Amino acid sequence: MISILIVDDHAVVRAGLLALLDGEPGFTVAGECGDGDTAVRLAQRLRPDVVLMDVRLGAGPGGDGIDTTRRILTAVPGTGIVVLTSYGSQDAVMRAIEAGARGYVLKAGEPEELFRAVRTVAAGGMTLAPGAAERLISRVSDPEPLLSDRETQVVRLLARGHNNRDIAAALFLSEATIKTHLVRIYRKLGTGNRVSTVAEATRRGLIEPG
Template sequence: MNNVPAHTVRILIVDDHAVVRAGLRALLEGEPGFEVVDETGDGEQAVLLAGMHLPDVVLMDLRLTDGGGTASGAEVGGITATRRITATVPGVNVVVLTSYGNKGDVVRAMAAGARGYVLKAGPPEELFRAVRAAAAGGMGLAPEATAQLLGGATGAGPVLSERELEVIRFLAQGHSNRAIAAALHLAEATVKTHLVRIYRKLGTENRASTVSEAVRRGLLEIGG
């Protein structure tokens, strides 16, 4: 009787790897009190499904690199999808489940409205606790995420916006301002403005040092 939950937690899984989604579904549905209502590998579709199903928790992968194979999906990563869901679908809580536990990702996820942050390499019980905590309106953080937040509480620098991070990713790939502007559908002058702000926030002076500093801070991964 003590294993019977008072409320079934309804979960939407968002991950761009089908095998990972299948494993998560099997894991979650094997836990008493959990029900997986749907799954997707596309950030844009995740926002739509959250509004349609109204799950208690959206389990969100940060790195939706494939975007489900669509141009629109590729633009809606885990942070953007989290921000849109928490802003437009009341009562739906997002728990980030990712392979990355660096400070930049943790801070950006929390700023986007996530109520949990769990690493894929962690034990299942950690995931279960985070999902239950978020569903109840609390916070579910893995020990690694908590350490990052507490460790950066006093010395954390300014948080870069999602657009600024996109610009840095293009910098790392060696793109010119004109190429970045075309890729992001921005005016070239707007890209220059973003660069000025990025340099100021990171305390850098040029493109190469900006990329190096972004990697050092965990804002950018090299080699996937």
């Protein structure tokens, strides 16, 4: 029997996962919680085979899912952690793996993908959702980021609907510098306006969906 700890800051999501996993042969949900600090304590007490970890975890105590993954593996080395998330950006995939997660599953995927990931990780293996695997391969084969850190910051602010003046103020830069960044971003992404730039950056996994 594979014992599982569910960590997600949305009670409805936890309830859905509990019902889904408890109905699958060979699985038992040992516990569930909604924040990082509680997750670490439960992992130490329950010693689950697999932790299903929401990558964000909202604003609860103990940090996001990546930080909590690191803390659990420090406290209980060898725990199998499957990161469960609604998006699959390159950054999120890489951060999860670097933190020690051995599985990465998208919430929009089929239940069988989740079941397979739990079984694989419980057996000591590693698994990634197809979309996440593609992003990881892309990152490894082309480790140089398409956009610089500053350019990524600009695109994230674009995605939030900020104009050039707001972006300049947020980043402590001049509007002329922001315009220069936008020209370079458009060229790199092959786009010609703000809307298509945000859409293309999201499609490529350079920023998270809003």
